[in-house]
Amino acid sequence: MTDRYCVFGHPVGHSKSPMIHADFARQTGQDIDYTASEPPVDALAEAWRAFCAEGGRGANVTVPFKADAFALCDTLSHRARRAGAVNTLMLGGNGLTYGDTTDGIGLVRDLAYHRVSLRQKRVLVVGAGGAVRGILEPLLAEQPAALMVVNRTAAKAAQLAGDFADLGNIQGGGFDTLEGRFDLVINGTSASLAGDLPPLPETLFSPDAWAYDMMYGADPTVFLQWAGPRGAKLLDGLGMLVEQAAESFFMWRNVRPDTAPVRSRLRQSLN
Ligand code: ATR
Numbered sequence: 520m521t522d523r524y525c526v527f528g529h530p531v532g533h534s535k536s537p538m539i540h541a542d543f544a545r546q547t548g549q550d551i552d553y554t555a556s557e558p559p560v561d562a563l564a565e566a567w568r569a570f571c572a573e574g575g576r577g578a579n580v581t582v583p584f585k586a587d588a589f590a591l592c593d594t595l596s597h598r599a600r601r602a603g604a605v606n607t608l609m610l611g612g613n614g615l616t617y618g619d620t621t622d623g624i625g626l627v628r629d630l631a632y633h634r635v636s637l638r639q640k641r642v643l644v645v646g647a648g649g650a651v652r653g654i655l656e657p658l659l660a661e662q663p664a665a666l667m668v669v670n671r672t673a674a675k676a677a678q679l680a681g682d683f684a685d686l687g688n689i690q691g692g693g694f695d696t697l698e699g700r701f702d703l704v705i706n707g708t709s710a711s712l713a714g715d716l717p718p719l720p721e722t723l724f725s726p727d728a729w730a731y732d733m734m735y736g737a738d739p740t741v742f743l744q745w746a747g748p749r750g751a752k753l754l755d756g757l758g759m760l761v762e763q764a765a766e767s768f769f770m771w772r773n774v775r776p777d778t779a780p781v782r783s784r785l786r787q788s789l790n
Contacts, residue, residue, distance in 0.1 A: 523574045524553045524771065527566060527588075528581040531557045535785060536579050539764045542784060543776040551772070563587040571610050577771045578608045579764070585620075585649065592618030601683070602653040607767040619770060622650070623657035625763025626705075626733070632758060632778070635703065635729055637661035643701040644668045645717050645742075646708035647675035647691065650733060654707065655679065659687035667701070669694050671708075671717070694718050700725040704751070706732045711740040724751045732756060737789040757789075758782060 526536040532555070540553040556578075558566035563584045570578065580588040588605035589595070593615035599605050605618035630637065642663040644651055647670035659666060666689045670676035673693030680691030694717065702725045710717050711734045723746075724730070730746030732739075735755035743753045761778045769775045 520574050521550055521552045522576045522771075523570070524551055524577045524579075525556045525570060525575065526553075526579040526581060527556050527558060527563060527584050529557050529560050529583060531555045531581070534581060535760060535788075536581075536764060538788070539761060539781055539785065540768060542781045543765065543768045546780070547768075547772070547774045547776050549772050549774060558584075564591040567591060567608060567616070571616075576610050577767070579767055580606050580608060585653075588618060592616050594618070596620070598623065598656045601656045602649075604649055604653055606653075606763065607770060609770060619767075620653050621763040621766035621770070622759070623654035624766050625761075626654050626731075626759045627657045627661060628762040628766070629754070629758035630703075630729075630731070632762070633729075633754060635754075637663045637703065639664045640702035641699065641725070642666045643697075643704045643723070645704065645706045645719070646670055646710075647672070647679050648707070648709070650709075651707040652679060652682075654705075654733075655683045655689070656686060659683060659689060662687065663703075664688070665690070667691070667697070669697055669717075697723075701728060703729045703731065704746070706730070706734070706740070706742040709734075711742055714741055716741045716745055719745070721749065724749055726750070728752070729754060733759060735760070735789075757785060761785060 526534050544551045585604035594617050596619040599620045602620045607619045609617045668676040668691040676691035680689045728751045730751035731754045732742045733756040735757040
């Protein structure tokens, strides 16, 4: 029987994951079936069990199920435990469910793809929600000189910095605590969705800096539209999406796909 995989989301119709994984499977010659599934918002665990009973071997998990996926796992990766969220489920041969989160490593791999090194750089992360919690451990593993987290609700940024302080030089606070310039600024807020721009100072970027928005779309996000004229080189979250998917695919199939053609195809599909 063909191994089955899916993405769980609600809504899930917009998800690019089926297209990405179909591309990976074709490219690597893996015989898998990957679909999209939209369980009721309170029924992820039931949906996962039913899926496994019908040949399901693994799943991606997106909004709003990442915390529910975390809760249903029998075993968890270290980084998923830190993130408090799971975006990749895998059914083990023992029938136990393993959970991991590949979002952060996807971001780091996307930066590496564009030859952006974090080592000894000053990095700013804007936002302190679930999406940001999911990227902090992999970011700190790249050994930036300093990692600053700022958020509209300052206490949440301070809390995050405290939670990850054992992993590196990380500080958190409100926008009023911002000092100095940064080599990489990552927008991890959902402000772009509302067409809003976080209140960032004009003097944010070092020479040669990068601006990264974890969101993406057919047009540059509000944050990237702001960052470009201020001298930053721009990256959106499309590459992160493809790389996190590649990490999931590798976990399930033990084959690493080439992300380059999938990036191009996905970018074209946005227009
Ligand atoms: P996600 O899972 O996408 O991280 P979340 O946990 O709801 O979603 O977090 C959303 C993040 O975007 C938060 O950091 C939020 O700031 P608050 O913690 O102060 O709410 C941030 N955010 C959302 N809209 C924003 C806006 N218009 N301006 C600035 N920050 C915004």
